[in-house]
Amino acid sequence: xxxxxxxxxxxxxLLLDDLGAHGQAKLKxxxxxxxxxxxxxxxxxxxxxxxxxxxxxICDFDSLELSNLQRQIAYQxxxxxxAKVTLMQQRLKKLNPEISVRCIxxxxxxxQFNLELLLADLVLDCTDNMPTRQLINRVCxxxxxxxxxxxxxxxxxxxxxxxxKDPDAAxxxxxxxxxxxxxxxxSNSGVLGAVVGVMGSLQALEAIKIIVGIESTVKNxxxxxxxxxxxxxxxxxxxxxxCQVCGKK
Amino acid sequence: MKIxxxxxxKEIQPSSIEQFLKDIDSPIKGSALAINGVxxxxxxxxxxxLQENDSLSLFQVIAGG
Numbered sequence: 001x002x003x004x005x006x007x008x009x010x011x012x013x014l015l016l017d018d019l020g021a022h023g024q025a026k027l028k029x030x031x032x033x034x035x036x037x038x039x040x041x042x043x044x045x046x047x048x049x050x051x052x053x054x055x056x057x058i059c060d061f062d063s064l065e066l067s068n069l070q071r072q073i074a075y076q077x078x079x080x081x082x083a084k085v086t087l088m089q090q091r092l093k094k095l096n097p098e099i100s101v102r103c104i105x106x107x108x109x110x111x112q113f114n115l116e117l118l119l120a121d122l123v124l125d126c127t128d129n130m131p132t133r134q135l136i137n138r139v140c141x142x143x144x145x146x147x148x149x150x151x152x153x154x155x156x157x158x159x160x161x162x163x164x165k166d167p168d169a170a171x172x173x174x175x176x177x178x179x180x181x182x183x184x185x186x187s188n189s190g191v192l193g194a195v196v197g198v199m200g201s202l203q204a205l206e207a208i209k210i211i212v213g214i215e216s217t218v219k220n221x222x223x224x225x226x227x228x229x230x231x232x233x234x235x236x237x238x239x240x241x242x243c244q245v246c247g248k249k
Numbered sequence: 250m251k252i253x254x255x256x257x258x259k260e261i262q263p264s265s266i267e268q269f270l271k272d273i274d275s276p277i278k279g280s281a282l283a284i285n286g287v288x289x290x291x292x293x294x295x296x297x298x299l300q301e302n303d304s305l306s307l308f309q310v311i312a313g314g
Contacts, residue, residue, distance in 0.1 A: 040314040130312040153313040175281060176310045177291050186313040196314060222281075222288060224308065233306060235283040240290040 002028070006098055010052055023212035024052060030211045031055040031119055035108075035136060036126035037062075037084040039186065039196035040150045040203060042074040044124050047204035049092040049099055053211070056092065057116065059104040060084045071186075071193030110139060117143035122210060124203050125149045128186060130176070137172035138245050140164050146210065147172070148218075150203040152196035153189050155227035159202050160237070161210070161218040170220045170237040173245040195227040250301040255308075266294040270307075281310050 002010070002024060013019045013027075030053050034045055037060035045058060064072075064080050064087060072084075079087050085103040092101045108116065113135070117123070123145055125136045133149070140147040141164045149172055151158040163169045186196075206216050224233040241247050252259055254273075261269060266289065270277055282289050283306040289297055299305075 036314055038314055126314050128312065128314045130310075133312055151311045151314055153311040156311060158311055174290055175288050178278070189313065191313055199314075222283075235286055235288050235306065237288045240292070242292055243290070 001025075003098075006052070009096070009098065013051070018214055019212050026212050027052045027208065028054040031057070031121045032124065032207060032211075033057045033059065033116055033120040033122070034124045034126055035059045035132075036128060037072075037074070037088050038068065038126065038128055039071040039152065039191065039193065040126035040200035041088075041124075042072045043197050043200035044126055044150070044204045044207075045088055045092060046074055046095065047201060048207060049096045049101070051204070051208055052096065053099065053207075055100045055102070055119075057102045057104060057120065058085050058088050058092075059108060059116075060088075061105060061107045071191060071196050073193070073197065110135065113139040114143060117145045120145055122207055123147045124207060125172075126200060126203065130178075133172060133176070137162070141171050141246050148203050148206050148210075150199040152199045153186065153191050155192055155195055157195055157199040157202075157225035157227065159199060159206070159218055159223040159225070160221060161206055161216045163216075163219050168239060169246075170239040171243060171246040174240040174243045175222060175237045177240075177244070192227060195225070198225065198227070250299075252299055252301070252303045252305060254305045256304075261299070264299060266297045266299060269299060270294070275307060279309055280307060282307050 010024050013024050032053050034041055062084050064075050064082055064084055074091050083105055085105050089101045089103050123140050144164050146164055147162045149160045162171050210216050220237050222235045222237055284303050
């Protein structure tokens, strides 16, 4: 049941045929783990908090730096040096006091990840490096927790959804099989802030759709966004039977 | 035979994906490839034979955020 204050706060959601009071109640019950509070995690966390996702767990071990502020829009210039999760928790609680926000301020290893996944309905990978992305995919597959992956560099964005509850679904490793490839990241290649913002916002959009039961069109897909032309490409990711993560062992 | 790579037409000798990428000096590591809209996993690249009129999309895997 939604309180009076929630009926007003979410009134624009309640007008949506595809969401309504039923969908809003699902959002309130939902538990989402967001890993990475940078350029993707900033808009993703803000939108999920604003949308009324009842339990958010946010994870990052970095402190805010001056060079983050060009794209990590949840933070302010006078907050440099503070832990991002602490800043984000304060920001989200101010934005929406109706929800619960829990912080993880350390780099999670596999045992802690496995415990956290017991408390999560859905995971958003908003991280910035390939080894962590591979770890997140592996633990989410093992824990059967659906995973929304976003990434951005330069003017390019990538978006995927891997439904680890579905045994026939592909996983991130089916598409990006190596954790030792040369890595492109924001600090060595640059990124336009608005491009990473688009991708983080889309991760939030897909999360909301999945929670309320609107079919995600990025399941087993890789969507490529070109920020220069605004064109999208869409590719199917089939389950690789020989995948080291989700293939037959 | 004719194929297209990122919407550019190319005339190539019959070859595997891996051989083709070597022939055009395209890096294997860090790359992803789709043929006719379907991602082909990297373990298949040595043995996957390109076909006439295949449409290849070659791009880099990105991890930033």
